[in-house]
Amino acid sequence: MKLITVAGPPSSGKTSVILKTIAQLKVPNDKVGVVKFDSLTSFDHLRYDEQGIANQTGFAGKICPDHFFVSNIEDAVQWGKRKGLSILITESAGLCNRCSPHINGILSVCVIDNLSGVNTPRKIGPMLKYADIIVVTKGDIVSQAEREVFAFNIKEVNANAQILFINGITGQGAFLLAKYWQDTLDIDTLKDRKLRFTMPAAICSYCTGETMIGDTYQMGMLKRMEFEE
Amino acid sequence: MELDAYFTEVSTTKISELLTSYPLASDYLANIRLGKINHELTLPEALLDVDEDILEEFGLTRDSVVLHFCAFLSAFSKNTELNGEISSITILGGRNKSGKPEQVEITVVPGEIVSIVGPTGSGKSRLLEDIECLAQRDTPTGRQILLNGAAPTDERRFATGGKLVAQLSQNMNFVMDLTVREFLEMHAKSRMTTDPAETADRCFACANTLAGEKFTPETKVTQLSGGQSRALMIADTALMSASPIILIDEIENAGIDRREAIKLLANHEKIILMSTHDPLLALRADKRIVIKNGGIAKILVTTETERQSLDHIQQMDEILQNLRNHLRKGDTITMEMIPKMEDNHVGTL
Known part of the structure; x- marks a missing residue:
């Protein structure tokens, strides 16, 4: 089974890109599955159901979405294998602009949209910096020049990634992404593989349910901001 | 230049001098919050004063920053220009929606204009997409696209991704909060032009000759009228775009000098494919591709009449x-x- 990790900020078009790319795969829909990692709610399962694509959704709830992802990813792989899938895609939202579900040796895709501001690629961090393929959506409604500047800003952050422009509504451009997905290697397990980037550190009192504000309530790993006078 | 050579240069040259030879290097440093390090030292020296925790936030160490920076310099020095490198594209027919063979072959060269006509939904965008991904009989239409008369390698197909075709359509807007001058200079910088200010001036002047109503370089791009936006997009595409092929989708009601716009693009040695039903534009093209039922029904050469x-x-x-x-x-x-x-x-x- 092939595994592909897809990450991107909320509403950047991840689900649309995944659906349009699945449509271009030379694999029947019942051999493709999606595991969606989200925080609180998600309605994307309806869209996958419509296309007859096996899917599972997991909610991180109060757990850091990154940590939630990495502690469940191997189970997701085993679920995909039990279902007899040829291609499994994970979809996760980068809510703190840091989440990077990318794993060494696993094809990693980051989806961002052209409307999100020209400096966004510079702000996103590991999710974009460590991706193999960066998909840019919503390019059909901005000028050619802005698309080019946007792509340039991506390249400045991740010089080696392949940048693809995909229209999430018509599917234009999804063909090449499908080709990459099909060419990626098969895996059996993720055991002993390494994440490309460390997960956010989170062991302070607020991780364990503290809600009060003030020095006396803060324990564990803290990072203080410095204010210049 | 090889990575090793960059490594030697970065290890022995003051940052201030590196920034003069590679202006983009300042963006690299700013992106990992190293904009303020001591420019009078070499990068490895300056990094000794940097808190490793900050580097770790970006997944880097003192050693890997240097290597990563070298890879950045190398990536931006590679010549990935497509302009001037494409001397022709050829479309070899596939089949239409009913599976009937198209039996056409058309070659287009820079400076040539081809119009595409056909009802909405007939398959015009499908044709564009085939060109964009350099289809090799592996898309639903079964068409094959040749570059300079030969089938492109897989490597080439992926490398050109998104850069082969520039698009201009009625639905496009500017979304950046920048003035016309800032916008053009930013684009010029991303194309690594030697003199961004001069290139921006030239592009601005050109856009104003196309626009029905003139605008100033201090206008915000988001405040331009529909016609002015279109004029700026066209001038920018002609003078600054990296793409050798331009696809124009219905610009007839844009309030710009359409004839001049097309002439401008053709003069800049672009291959122009134009989806239009405006007779003034369609008949100015050298050839017309007629699309019906998902396929190329025929190719007409514009007659003397x-x-x-x-x-x-x-x-x-x-x-x-x-x-x-x-x-x-x-x-x-x-x-x-x-x-x-x-x-x-x-x-x-």
Whole structure:
């Protein structure tokens, strides 16, 4: 089974890109599955159901979405294998602009949209910096020049990634992404593989349910901001 | 230049000097919050004063920053220009929606204009997509696209991703919060032009010759009118875009000098594919691709009669343009402004 990790900020078009790319795969829909990692709610399962694509959704709830992802990813792989899938895609939202579900040796895709501001690629961090393929959506409604500047800003952050422009509504451009997905290697397990980037550190009192504000309530790993006078 | 050579240069050259030879390097440093390190030292020296925790936030160490920086310099020095490298594209027919073979072959060279006509939903965007991904009989249409007469390698197909075709359509807007000058300079910088300010000036002047109503370089791009935006997009595409092929989707009502716009693009040695039903534009093209039922139904070469009719169409267009200008100025339209039509011909003007 092939595994592909897809990450991107909320509403950047991840689900649309995944659906349009699945449509271009030379694999029947019942051999493709999606595991969606989200925080609180998600309605994307309806869209996958419509296309007859096996899917599972997991909610991180109060757990850091990154940590939630990495502690469940191997189970997701085993679920995909039990279902007899040829291609499994994970979809996760980068809510703190840091989440990077990318794993060494696993094809990693980051989806961002052209409307999100020209400096966004510079702000996103590991999710974009460590991706193999960066998909840019919503390019059909901005000028050619802005698309080019946007792509340039991506390249400045991740010089080696392949940048693809995909229209999430018509599917234009999804063909090449499908080709990459099909060419990626098969895996059996993720055991002993390494994440490309460390997960956010989170062991302070607020991780364990503290809600009060003030020095006396803060324990564990803290990072203080410095204010210049 | 090889990575090793960059490594030697970065290890032995002051940052201030590196920034002079590679202006983009300042973006690299700013992106990992190293914009303020001591520029009078070499990068490895300056990094000794940097808190490793900050580097770790970016997944880097003192050693890996240097290597990563070298990879950055190398990636931006590679010549990935496509302009001038494509001397022709050829479309080899596949099949239409009913599976019927297209049996066509068409080659287009830079400076040439081909119009694409056909009802909405007939498959015009499918054709564009085939060109964009350099289809090799592996897309639903079964078409094959040749570059310079030969099938591109897989490597080439992926490398050109998104850069082969520039698009211009009615639906496009500017979304950046920048003035026209800032916008053009930013684009020029991303194309690594040697003098961004000069390139921006040239592009600005050109855009203003196309626009019906003039604008200043201090105008915000988001405040331009539809016509002014279109004019700026066209001038920018002609003068600055990295793409050798331009696809224009319906620009007829844009309030710009359409003839000049097309001429400008053709003069900049672009391959122009234009989806349009505006006779003034369609008949100015050298050839017309007729799309029906998802396939190329036929390819027409613009006839002598069609070319001669352009003068008449031009006159009709000028009459309408004139009326629009009167309305814009707040005039009342009178019968005198409309030339007499006799025997369905445009009368004496």
